[in-house]
Amino acid sequence: VEIRLGQLAADTGSRLVGDAECLIRGVNTLADAGPGQISFLANRGYRSLLAHTRAAAVIVGEADVDAVPCSALVSANPYLTYARVARALAPDPQPRLGVHASAIVESGALVDPTAEIGPGVYVAAGARIAAGAILGPNCVVGEHAEIGAGTRLVASVTVLHGVRIGCRCVIHPGAVIGSDGFGFARDGTAWVKIPQLGGVRIGDDVEIGANTTVDRGAIKDTVIEDGAILDNLIQVAHNVEIGSQTAIAGCTGISGSARIGRRCTLAGGVGLVGHIELADDVHVTGMSMVTRSLKEPGVYSGGFRALPHDQWQKNVARFSHLDEMARRLRELEAQVAALAARS
Amino acid sequence: VEIRLGQLAADTGSRLVGDAECLIRGVNTLADAGPGQISFLANRGYRSLLAHTRAAAVIVGEADVDAVPCSALVSANPYLTYARVARALAPDPQPRLGVHASAIVESGALVDPTAEIGPGVYVAAGARIAAGAILGPNCVVGEHAEIGAGTRLVASVTVLHGVRIGCRCVIHPGAVIGSDGFGFARDGTAWVKIPQLGGVRIGDDVEIGANTTVDRGAIKDTVIEDGAILDNLIQVAHNVEIGSQTAIAGCTGISGSARIGRRCTLAGGVGLVGHIELADDVHVTGMSMVTRSLKEPGVYSGGFRALPHDQWQKNVARFSHLDEMARRLRELEAQVAALAARS
Amino acid sequence: VEIRLGQLAADTGSRLVGDAECLIRGVNTLADAGPGQISFLANRGYRSLLAHTRAAAVIVGEADVDAVPCSALVSANPYLTYARVARALAPDPQPRLGVHASAIVESGALVDPTAEIGPGVYVAAGARIAAGAILGPNCVVGEHAEIGAGTRLVASVTVLHGVRIGCRCVIHPGAVIGSDGFGFARDGTAWVKIPQLGGVRIGDDVEIGANTTVDRGAIKDTVIEDGAILDNLIQVAHNVEIGSQTAIAGCTGISGSARIGRRCTLAGGVGLVGHIELADDVHVTGMSMVTRSLKEPGVYSGGFRALPHDQWQKNVARFSHLDEMARRLRELEAQVAALAARS
16 A cells, blocks of 8 residues: 555644645554554654654654654544554455355255455354355354444454444454353352353454453343443453443453453453442553452552562561551550550 | 253253244343243343243253243253353354465464364464364464364464364463573572473363463463363363363462362452362462462462442441551550559 | 383483392382382482382482482482483373375475374474474464474464464463453543464473463563463563563463563462563562562562461451551650650
8 A cells, every 4th residue: 555645644633734645555663664654653752763763754742743853644633543543554464255265054044145254264154144254264153143234353262152243343363252251150169150141242343363252141231331441351241241442451360240341441460249230430550350340440550579588578577467467556655645644 | 042941951951841843043031032042041040031931942951940931941950051052052163164365374284174274373383283173363373383173262372383172162362372481590680590391281161251361381281171161261271280170360470389179169350379279169268368288179269359448448447457457456454454453 | 112221210310229120110209109010219208218219220319319218310400310311201292294184285385204193183384394293182383473493382272473482382281372452542431452463482491371361562572582481361461571591380460571580480479560570580489479570590488378367367357457556556655755855
């Protein structure tokens, strides 16, 4: 793909400074960009790289435009403008029409003729694959599952029976959608499996990372709303609800029936216990454990920063006597009060 | 499936109140159930929903039976009775006989004629697939591996050579059983891989969640005993032993040669270091790190609850001076003792 | 495989004590070894097992040779010698030549005739599979990806377009290499996906565990250097760089653009925030969160040890008042100083 800089400015609503006719063929970093490439300055810590960039053009904010030694696209949000420019230069993969000879589509499945069913794919009876959807190599789609228009299962994705996925989603390799929730009742000491009869409902424009797992509901559905984005290796248990535009980083685990609001962010390695509720606009920092509902928007934390081992161990040793320290402190306060009264 | 309520009462050993002839076709929540559906009250916090339920029948404990506006199954353990009723109404999938045309079964593999070998499955030489086993789409079973009677590999499961899995197990998509343990010796600064020559032995009635990994042993086997249940995205390292009826929640990591007793529970995100031993009936709460053997039954914890960020940061800042605080406290105690002696 | 003990001594540079002609057919533990088997003593805690071993030979250090009741290989590093002996007795799998009938190799892919392309494998156009490489069942290799000589994708591995993997690597089942990095820009409250245009570059002799995910770079490549070893269920985000000979244990998450030096070790469940740098020879203990660059070699920690629940809860309760305790301590110090001045 080659696009003239003037066209990129028009398409992204940014102000052009310099040569509108310049042909842009790709993106690169400020340090490495060369002819035909466009770069961007989103983090002003890298501002010193501007002077020496060999990029054909740079996307910058108004405050930095004077420092640009080449053409520029000036934008209130250079990172967003970069995203749009990069998408124009590297468009999403388009479906190759039809069903690969090695794929198995059961009779009773409905596959739109504009969808791509890749090699080694299995589509079970009753499944529906909408227009422009792409099922990459070795994906599995279970009975009566629905894959929305323009949604892409990149490769080796497993979508189980009855799962409904909206439009324009991207599901990365190894993701499993609709596995049984972890539901068991006790019969004495033995576990009796509770059939997981709900499904999974995923909205439009959702991204689900590699090897992430989303369990089906026990009775009702597990729900991921429009525009939510999930990174790799996340566990979403049964009957979880994730609000629209919420972003969840890798290695996070969300226990059953937790409800997460809209526009929340969970950083990496966070854990949520079950049956709690997070309000809209709640932000949880890395490796925190959330054990109660968070009803107010805001930032919540529960992780410790690693320290040199000896220093950490000393504080941990003190921590294990914290209750005793508190009691000694109270005792001292009493003694000092008595001394003060006497003197 | 349709079953008369009287039949469900008889099959689950619960007391019927109301219409034995009523046909039950499915389950639902108290709030959403309608004609032909049965619901349950296991958590008395939802008791207020009983009055308005439109369910045909409700499973309750003796204490709540008077509040039920419809037929009831009365049980000492309503959740367990619900599990049994739901299993009766939604029975496990039964194998479709035979080998799908797209599956590859190497000569020298033994597949019972009542087993189902799904599309895209690979069964290597010497493997044995017992009666009524189901290998869902795109599963792989390695050389000389054994899949017991009635066990189901749901889809996209990888079982490596020599792994032995018992009867009536369910292995969810993306699970990997029998990958090499993480064993390396140092040669100067270089790592030399140690061949992982043990296997994995899994008992009967074991459940293994989506994208969970169970490594093969270095010399002896990794072992998961009868009736253990594992959630999604769990790491089980080489030579781990997990006792029967133990339940492990998602995102937990168990290091090499750890031995976990029977009827234990590990909550989500727990980590165990290697070569330790957990007694029977040990329960570890969420995101705890277990670094020593726990020889007594009981509940163990090591996780912090997330707090509003500012509050958390203040305490964390103090924590990093905890050793200093302890020394200042001791100093004060000495001073106060001296003052008290003088006055 | 059968090898004479004298040959094993010569091949591993260890000193033979005893019968050079003895045929060794396998390895086993000290407790379980029998005729034809060799064992080893690497952890002197097991020294008492030496006296009763029925092994044909034992690998030991100089200090333990007198306690060996059978033949011995004497080595400065018995564990390393064991690794070499075990590798000789259980050599790596060799490729079965050629492309399985059920595999799909697109025209334009280059597959060396000595490579093995297993059942159900998909190799996309432009991919290159070098001599002696093994692609096990149901693996996927994307367009223009490169798999180096002697590298083995065990089974169900997904390697995406343009990823380059060096020689003699082992990639375990379910691993995903080259999935999109988690890069999004905000447009108001909506997320706009940033195309992930970099690749992944993996050196020689790298091991990547089951269900581990390695994301492709945003612009530049994600890099794993020669001889690095990664366990199962690890998340490696976009543009991470991992130095040679670094070892990373399971369930660890590494955020975007983190740079990890050479010969580092990260224990299980560790988390690294993005854009930080770890020097060579940094060692991080289990479940620590690293939030700042660690510029000095050494050991760093941030995890707590699980305690009996009541004891833990008491300390946690005090922790949440730590800031208040610190203020009370300072107040007391002032009062005591005043009292001391007065008396």
